[in-house]
Amino acid sequence: MTELLESVKKIAWDACGAIMEIYQGSIEVTDKSDNSPLTQADLAAHRLIQQRLSGLTPSWPLLSEESDVDEIENRLSWSTFWLIDPLDGTREFINRNGEFTVNIALIHEGNPILGVIAAPVLSTMWYAAKGKGAWRQCSGEPEERIASAAWHPDRLLRIVGSRSHGNDKMTRLLEAMPPCHLQGVGSSLKFCRIAEGAADCYPRPGATCEWDTGAAHILLEEAGGTVLQLDTNTLQAGERLRYNQRDSLINPDFIAFGRGLDEKWRYPGFLNVSVSRAP
Incomplete structure (x- = not known):
């Protein structure tokens, strides 16, 4: 699992690079059938992630926000598969506020067991694997383990x-x-x-x-x-x-x-x- 996670982190960083090439230029926006926005960055990240994951684990199918319907029609029979949002926060991407991410998860029997979230503008990645803890890493810096906080009624x-x-x-x-x-x-x-x-x-x-x-x-x-x-x-x-x-x-x-x-x-x-x- 540790080796797999490292490979997925590299894929996510590379998808961030593909997104930033477009983010720094002109952004073309079209509408999907559900009226949600789609940019060339969504598609570029999808193609990169799909190609790289298919080479990494050829026996595991992939479900992405940008997958074609015929690619996922048998998904309910999948026990292990990749679940991808190549550009989560397309509206934030279009608004250029930096709050968008690349999301890659591995699902097994209905549960996520590995996840990588990369924020291209923030140059920061968060990741976890089942039983391995949660981690954050900024580009060029050592990784650090993170933990959620316990709320106390003395504060908001x-x-x-x-x-x-x-x-x-x-x-x-x-x-x-x-x-x-x-x-x-x-x-x-x-x-x-x-x-x-x-x-x-x-x-x-x-x-x-x-x-x-x-x-x-x-x-x-x-x-x-x-x-x-x-x-x-x-x-x-x-x-x-x-x-x-x-x-x-x-x-x-x-x-x-x-x-x-x-x-x-x-x-x-x-x-x-x-x-x-x-x-």
């Missing part, structure tokens, strides 16, 4: 949320929480903030795809956190998020917690649930 709850995807369910959820500070962060960097102890939780009552969360999920778990499904009517945190278990690739609503916060969430009185019930 530090919440990270999407820069580009707010909704009414999120507003109701925030009203139910203890005193908190909300910071808008793009892409899977929200999970990274929690994994390195700079934030406490990331509630996501809204559509995400499995490739948005796979790599970040194993990173946060290895850092001491967890990612659970969330009932946004009752605010109950439920089962652990899993992958390639449904016909749809859309994740259910979920919440990502730092160390031990999932237990506090379930403690009576932590939330003012009444104000956040859906109409």
Whole structure:
């Protein structure tokens, strides 16, 4: 697993290089069928990652945000496969705010067991493998182990949320929480903030795809956190998020917690649930 992780890190850094070549020039934007944006950087990173992973592990299939439908029609029969978002945060890329990432995860029997997240503009990478801990490395510097922080009620709850995807369910959820500070962060960097102890939780009552969360999920778990499904009517945190278990690739609503916060969430009185019930 350690050798495999090193190879995937190299692939992710090279994908960052391909993205930055385009980021530093003109950006051409087209719309997909679901009206989400697509750039030449998404496609360049996808092609590079697909080619390199296929050479590294030819027996494992690959599922990417940019995969063709016919490439993934048999995905529910896959037990081990790569789950890729070649450019997570395309809107942040277009807006040139630097908050976009390359996400590469290895999924085995519905669970992420290896993940790499690379932020091209920040020249920083976060990565983890099952049982090996969570790590961060800035370009040219030694790697350092990271861990999520335990929240204490003496300080504000530090919440990270999407820069580009707010909704009414999120507003109701925030009203139910203890005193908190909300910071808008793009892409899977929200999970990274929690994994390195700079934030406490990331509630996501809204559509995400499995490739948005796979790599970040194993990173946060290895850092001491967890990612659970969330009932946004009752605010109950439920089962652990899993992958390639449904016909749809859309994740259910979920919440990502730092160390031990999932237990506090379930403690009576932590939330003012009444104000956040859906109409």
